[in-house]
Amino acid sequence: MRPLILVDVDGPLNPWAANPKPPRYRPFDVRVGWRRKLRVHLDPRHGAALLELAGELDAELAWATSWMHRANTDIAPRIGLPALKVVEFHDEHGWKYPAVARYGYERPLVWFDDDFGLHPARRDEFVHKRRHLTTALVHVDPATGITERHLGDARRAFSRNL
Numbered sequence: 001m002r003p004l005i006l007v008d009v010d011g012p013l014n015p016w017a018a019n020p021k022p023p024r025y026r027p028f029d030v031r032v033g034w035r036r037k038l039r040v041h042l043d044p045r046h047g048a049a050l051l052e053l054a055g056e057l058d059a060e061l062a063w064a065t066s067w068m069h070r071a072n073t074d075i076a077p078r079i080g081l082p083a084l085k086v087v088e089f090h091d092e093h094g095w096k097y098p099a100v101a102r103y104g105y106e107r108p109l110v111w112f113d114d115d116f117g118l119h120p121a122r123r124d125e126f127v128h129k130r131r132h133l134t135t136a137l138v139h140v141d142p143a144t145g146i147t148e149r150h151l152g153d154a155r156r157a158f159s160r161n162l
Contacts, residue, residue: 003134003158004109005054006064006087006100009075011114011142012150014040018143025145030074040075046146047080053151057158062087062103064096064111094122101126108134110154114142134158 010016015025018041025041032038054061063071064087072083089099095118100111109130116123116137127135136157138150 001107003057003059004104004107005050005057005059005061005154006104006109006111006113007050007061008111008113008115008140009040009063009065009067009071012112012140012146013042013046013075013079015145016041016142018145022145026078028078030070042075042078043145044079047076049146049151050081053154056155059110059158060085064089064100064113095119097122097126101129106133108158110134110136110138110157112138112140112146112150112154114140 007013015022018025021027021041022043024043024045026044028040028042029037030040050061053059061081062085065071067075068088069086071086075081076083087096087099087103089096095115096113097119100109116139123137127137134157136154138153138157140146140150
């Protein structure tokens with residue numbers, strides 16, 4: 001089974017905590033509901049970088065984000081990604097961990113997210129149950145978004161354990 005690279009939107013791709021936003025990020029307005037718009041800031045280079053990483057590692061790239069399928073319509077085209085599979089998590093206890101555990105069952109994975117500290121007990125349980133597999137939780141600062149360092153962390157995690 002192919003390794004898995006999971007990507008969250010807010011934090012890793014949309015550095016919501018950056019003030020000011022990094023210069024390479026471009027603003028986009030996304031409609032939420034029929035009256036409201038949400039402004040996201042995206043680095044158009046992230047799509048190519050993530051596709052390159054997935055190609056190097058022969059890995060599947062997928063979304064693990066509260067944007068769910070909207071990531072394919074509102075985010076992917078703006079950064080040059082094709083439609084990706086989506087890890088669906090609906091009203092689950094334990095944040096995204098149960099859904100990711102099911103989706104990534106027995107597959108090595110690297111996961112880019114900014115919220116791994118939200119549920120430390122669930123995180124530790126998730127990692128412990130996957131201790132026989134590469135399981136790299138790459139924390140991305142929501143003030144910087146994904147950087148070359150994060151991509152390097154993913155490469156190193158796979159190269160050590162695959």
